[in-house]
Structures are given as structure tokens and as C-alpha cells.
Amino acid sequence: MVFARKAHLVRLHRALPGPKRSWHSALVANLGRDFARLWCAYAISTAGSTVGAGALGLVAVLVLDAPAWQVSLITAISAAASAVLAFPLGPRVEFARKRPAMIAGDLVRCAALASVPLAAALHVLTMPQLYAVDIVVATAAVVFSAASGAHLKALVGPHERAVALSRFESTDWICWSAGPPLGGVLISGLGATATMLIDAFSFLLSALGIRRLRTPEPPPVVAKGPSRRGFTDGWRYLLRSPELRPLFFNSVLFSGAVLWVTPLQTVLMLRDLGFAPWEYGLVLGVPCLGGLLGARLAPTLSSRYDAQKVLLWTSFARAPWLLALPFAIPGAGGVALLIAANFGLLLVAGIFNPTYSAYRLSLIDDTVLTRTLTAWSTGTRTAKPIFVTLGGIAAGVLSVRFSLGIGAVLCLLSAAALPARRAA
The missing domain is CATH 1.20.1250.20 (MFS general substrate transporter like domains)
Incomplete structure (x- = not known):
């Protein structure tokens, strides 16, 4: 290397x-x-x-x-x-x-x-x-x-x-x-x-x-x-920073939206759509190639463009893919739709993630770096089961497809956490 x-x-x-x-x-x-x-x-x-x-x-x-x-x-x-x-x-x-x-x-x-x-x-x-x-x-x-x-x-x-x-x-x-x-x-x-x-x-x-x-x-x-x-210095630094705060809420909302829909997507494929195990495996496995491709593209894009611009573009570009999930149908068409939606999501996420991690490190002062990263990690980890639980409740009260739609809207909201003026 x-x-x-x-x-x-x-x-x-x-x-x-x-x-x-x-x-x-x-x-x-x-x-x-x-x-x-x-x-x-x-x-x-x-x-x-x-x-x-x-x-x-x-x-x-x-x-x-x-x-x-x-x-x-x-x-x-x-x-x-x-x-x-x-x-x-x-x-x-x-x-x-x-x-x-x-x-x-x-x-x-x-x-x-x-x-x-x-x-x-x-x-x-x-x-x-x-x-x-x-x-x-x-x-x-x-x-x-x-x-x-x-x-x-x-x-x-x-x-x-x-x-x-x-x-x-x-x-x-x-x-x-x-x-x-x-x-x-x-x-x-x-x-x-x-x-x-x-x-x-x-x-x-x-x-x-x-x-x-x-x-x-x-x-x-x-x-x-x-x-x-x-103990609270990391949280104070994180929440008071005009650059880190929107990035943190973007991260929480996006990861929460993905966790909201992930178990429901499994239920949709195996129960509602009647996918065979090999079809289910394709939907889970093939889109990961998109994440791998995005990760390979990330350094080139980061060196060619400003990191803030890359984060802004990819934050919006990864937001709409989940909107396709509630419209999946049985058969090959549904398999193709879900593979395409998840591939697109992971492709853009693969670009976003290393860019965001490198940019976040550059923003945090060394004197509070570990405490801020600890606060960030505990915040996102605490939010995860909340989103999973709420997604399951919504699916039980309404329907799986309706709950998937709510998760897609949350993903759209995550993009709004990064204001466009920061890319200037």
C-alpha cells in the first residue's frame, strides 16, 4: 500500500x-x-x-x-x-x-x-x-x-x-x-x-x-x-458543531431508515411475495457488489471534488431507492426490482461512507476525538433498536408495504439533514 x-x-x-x-x-x-x-x-x-x-x-x-x-x-x-x-x-x-x-x-x-x-x-x-x-x-x-x-x-x-x-x-x-x-x-x-x-x-x-x-x-x-x-464533552462538541451536528443526524436517520425496512423486506420477500430461498439470496447478495463498487470509486471522487459536495450529492442520491420496495411484485420482476433498488442504494452508500468517515475525522479536534466518536457510536447504536421496533409496530398496525413506505420517507428526510448551502 x-x-x-x-x-x-x-x-x-x-x-x-x-x-x-x-x-x-x-x-x-x-x-x-x-x-x-x-x-x-x-x-x-x-x-x-x-x-x-x-x-x-x-x-x-x-x-x-x-x-x-x-x-x-x-x-x-x-x-x-x-x-x-x-x-x-x-x-x-x-x-x-x-x-x-x-x-x-x-x-x-x-x-x-x-x-x-x-x-x-x-x-x-x-x-x-x-x-x-x-x-x-x-x-x-x-x-x-x-x-x-x-x-x-x-x-x-x-x-x-x-x-x-x-x-x-x-x-x-x-x-x-x-x-x-x-x-x-x-x-x-x-x-x-x-x-x-x-x-x-x-x-x-x-x-x-x-x-x-x-x-x-x-x-x-x-x-x-x-x-x-x-464524560459529556464529546456530546457537547458534537451537538454544538455546525458541521458535525447535521452529519450526525443524517447518519442516525439514514441508518435508522435502513434498519426500519431490513427485517420488513425479509418478511415481504419470503411471506408476501413467496420468493424461493435462492431468489431471496440473490436479493441479499448481488447488491453488495454495488457497495464494493462505490467503495472503490470513493477515493477518486473525494480527490476530484470537495468532500462536502460529495457528501451532499451522495446523501441525496442514496435517499430515493427505498421508495421502490413497497411496489415489488411476485416473480422475476419483483426480484429484479429489489436487486436494482438495493444495488443503487448500496452503490451510493459505498461512496458516502468512507468519504463521511474521513471528513468526520478532519472536523473533530484531537483533544476530544475519542469522546466525540464514542458519543457518535453510542447515539447511533441506541437509535437502531428504536427504529427496528417502530418499523415492526407500524407493519403490525398497518401493513408491511405501508411500513416500508414510512421507512422510505425517513430515508428522504435524512438527506434534508445536510443543508445544500454547506456544499458551497
Whole structure:
């Protein structure tokens, strides 16, 4: 992986006299190798997580025979509890080195996930343990995400972040295309807890990969006085920023709208439209290629156009696709419509996501970066079960198609959160 920063350091290295050359040569080499190591660690943990996607719910149903309301509580409880638990951890991570926090987050998730198949093998698994595991995993994920964002900002220069984040985004789409189907095969052959072992092992490998990074980590920011205990500093910074605030609400509304329609789309395809399993698989899998293509296009667009303009255009361009969902019909026409709608949505989202992540890092001051990212993550995670629940209630009271239409309108509203004047 060759970044502009690396080229700049090479030029600087050549201009220096003899004794300093070896130090700069090592630094240049470390930057390239360390990003490759970081990317590899991310790919491994993402692959494990996608293979194990939904594993806790499957274990609850297949192993413990839990009723639907208990399965639903797994997501709701973990979202609320992790938001509360992660809140005071933000300042601790802010004023500490980020790699140890990332490694700890991976190891905690590894241990928590591995405890489920162990308890199942010993016949002592209970629903409270599943709730506790999901809370621990969600809290560690918030901490890891905040620490990794600050770490990436320090490791990768501002002009290379869009490229780096597009690599991560591409990895996401590849893993989500292949991971869940592979997980289904493994569960069918090896049992409900098999994918949790794979997920746990992936976090262990990720921790080892981060441990191998060689580029010196810059010292953490130093806080003075009460700001060191400022649990709410991240929220205040986020909500008072005229650039970050609309971006945050755009993110919450868009992800909420997608989560609103996702389970309903499954019900529509399998129950109302009578799709065969292979047709259902096509609708889920093929559009991921759009996300992969968008992630590949993101760095080019970000370098050619202003990041704010790219965010504005893509925010509006991804908004109308969900409007097609309520009009799907049985047969090949419905399959084609849903593939096209989801492909278009994910194509534009694939461009938006790395651009937004890089732009967000550039806006946040380093002294509150981890706390702001923690606030951002807890806010979006808390909103997710709310949207899923409201979508289900609307479908029950009205109809699946009508609820899909409401979700599509919410997606349109997300675009309005980014005012056009900011692109000027």
C-alpha cells in the first residue's frame, strides 16, 4: 500500500544527510507495512463477525428455545446498556494510548464470545448469559471503534484517509457478501455455536495483528482540570458543531431508515411475495457488489471534488431507492426490482461512507476525538433498536408495504439533514 505520505517521506529521506537516512527509511517502511497489518487485522475480525452475524439470536432460538420477545431483548438491552457503560469509558480512552485499548477491546470480545459455546458444551448456558455477552461485546465494540478512529487519524495522513477508509469499506462489502451464507452452512453442519468460536478466534487474531504494529504511536492528548472527567464533552462538541451536528443526524436517520425496512423486506420477500430461498439470496447478495463498487470509486471522487459536495450529492442520491420496495411484485420482476433498488442504494452508500468517515475525522479536534466518536457510536447504536421496533409496530398496525413506505420517507428526510448551502 503506497500513500502520498509515504512518497513525501521518501523525498524527505533523500534530502537528508547520511546518519538520518536509516531512521526515515525505517519510518517510511513501517508506515506502509503497518497499514497493511492494520487492514489485515480489520479484515480478519470483520470476516469473523460476518460469519457469526446473528449467532446470539440463533443460539437463543435453537439451543435455549427462547420465545421471540426474549430474542428481541438481546438487541434492545445490549444497545441501551452498552451506551451507558461506554459513556464513562470515553475519557479514559481519550487520555490513554489507543493501541492497548484496541487490543483490550478485541480480547474482551474474544473471551465473551468464546464463553457461549463453552457454556453450551457444559449445558449451563442461560439467557442472562447471552444478554451479558451481547452487552460486553457491544460495549467493547464502541470502545474499539472510538480508539481505532483516533489511531487511524494519527497513523494515516489527511490526504490518504479516504483511500484507507475505502479499503476498509471494500472489505466490509466483501465480507458481508460471503460471511452470512458461509455462517449458515457452518451452523447447519456444526451446530448453532460454531460460528461464535470463529468470531471469537478472529478477534484474537485481530489483537495479535494490532500488537505487531511498529510505527510509534504518538502520545495521547493531555487534559487539564475537570475536562479529564468530562464524560459529556464529546456530546457537547458534537451537538454544538455546525458541521458535525447535521452529519450526525443524517447518519442516525439514514441508518435508522435502513434498519426500519431490513427485517420488513425479509418478511415481504419470503411471506408476501413467496420468493424461493435462492431468489431471496440473490436479493441479499448481488447488491453488495454495488457497495464494493462505490467503495472503490470513493477515493477518486473525494480527490476530484470537495468532500462536502460529495457528501451532499451522495446523501441525496442514496435517499430515493427505498421508495421502490413497497411496489415489488411476485416473480422475476419483483426480484429484479429489489436487486436494482438495493444495488443503487448500496452503490451510493459505498461512496458516502468512507468519504463521511474521513471528513468526520478532519472536523473533530484531537483533544476530544475519542469522546466525540464514542458519543457518535453510542447515539447511533441506541437509535437502531428504536427504529427496528417502530418499523415492526407500524407493519403490525398497518401493513408491511405501508411500513416500508414510512421507512422510505425517513430515508428522504435524512438527506434534508445536510443543508445544500454547506456544499458551497
